[in-house]
Amino acid sequence: MSENENKRRWFDLRFLIGLLFVIYGFILAIFGLIVHPKAIVNWNINLWWGVLLFVFGSVFLLLSRREQRMDD
Numbered sequence: 001m002s003e004n005e006n007k008r009r010w011f012d013l014r015f016l017i018g019l020l021f022v023i024y025g026f027i028l029a030i031f032g033l034i035v036h037p038k039a040i041v042n043w044n045i046n047l048w049w050g051v052l053l054f055v056f057g058s059v060f061l062l063l064s065r066r067e068q069r070m071d072d
Contacts, residue, residue, distance in 0.1 A: 014064035021057025
């Protein structure tokens, strides 16, 4: 990957948003694994939302990579 392509990737919003969601999802999922909530619901909402954010961010990252390949 050339330096110009690397700079162009950081300006792609799909890449930045995907990276942000992956980081937030990872942090929230780890938090959900460590801290067990004492709530009315029987499922760990932090863990499931962390996994959902991680998957959503991963889709954005894959789409940003796919578009870069199509542009070349």
